Amino acid sequence: MGQGKRMRRRLLIAGVAISGAAVGVIPASAATGKAADADHRCVHLTVIEPTIRVYTNVPVDPAVGPTPGVQVAYFDPLQDAAGNQIGQSVGQVDMLYKRASDGHLIEDIAENLQLADGTLMSAAVYDRVEVLSGNWVSAPIRGVSGAYAGMSGFWSFRLLSHTAPFPVQEEISMCATHDRS
Numbered sequence: 090m091g092q093g094k095r096m097r098r099r100l101l102i103a104g105v106a107i108s109g110a111a112v113g114v115i116p117a118s119a120a121t122g123k124a125a126d127a128d129h130r131c132v133h134l135t136v137i138e139p140t141i142r143v144y145t146n147v148p149v150d151p152a153v154g155p156t157p158g159v160q161v162a163y164f165d166p167l168q169d170a171a172g173n174q175i176g177q178s179v180g181q182v183d184m185l186y187k188r189a190s191d192g193h194l195i196e197d198i199a200e201n202l203q204l205a206d207g208t209l210m211s212a213a214v215y216d217r218v219e220v221l222s223g224n225w226v227s228a229p230i231r232g233v234s235g236a237y238a239g240m241s242g243f244w245s246f247r248l249l250s251h252t253a254p255f256p257v258q259e260e261i262s263m264c265a266t267h268d269r270s
Contacts (some may be wrong), residue, residue: 095143103177117192127141131240131242135170135259136168137170137258138167139165143161146159157194160182160183160184163180167204168218180200180201193219195215196214206244209230210231211231215228220248221248221251225247232263244259244260247256
């Protein structure tokens, strides 16, 4: 995917996330992680993301699953371990192609995570078989606003269940960019 197309998509998702923030985000009073304070330049967050609202550009046969060319947008709550909503996620998935060597579907996922104290953004390409297997997959993530602005690190996630609402466990570790060597 070209750099221009990727940037337009990120801007679209950022715009959707910002407009979604107007709906309201519940404060992260019971979050398992907190943004870095003056003495700590890193943050570690754990959230659960159930898949609640999914929209596709074409109908998808549940028996077959998505195929190359399918685009998915999703709007999910972010929850702490107790099930309290602490934020909101907006994401887009593009089913890119089937890899010739093993027939696995390769997908591009771009997601914004809006928490009460700031916004995070990640985009990466994944092997869909790995995502659906329940194995941990990872991608770079950046803090783009609030307490997370200027931080970067890794977002790791795994699918916990193939039963609705298809919860995903997410682990986020970021540090202030200027503190990383």
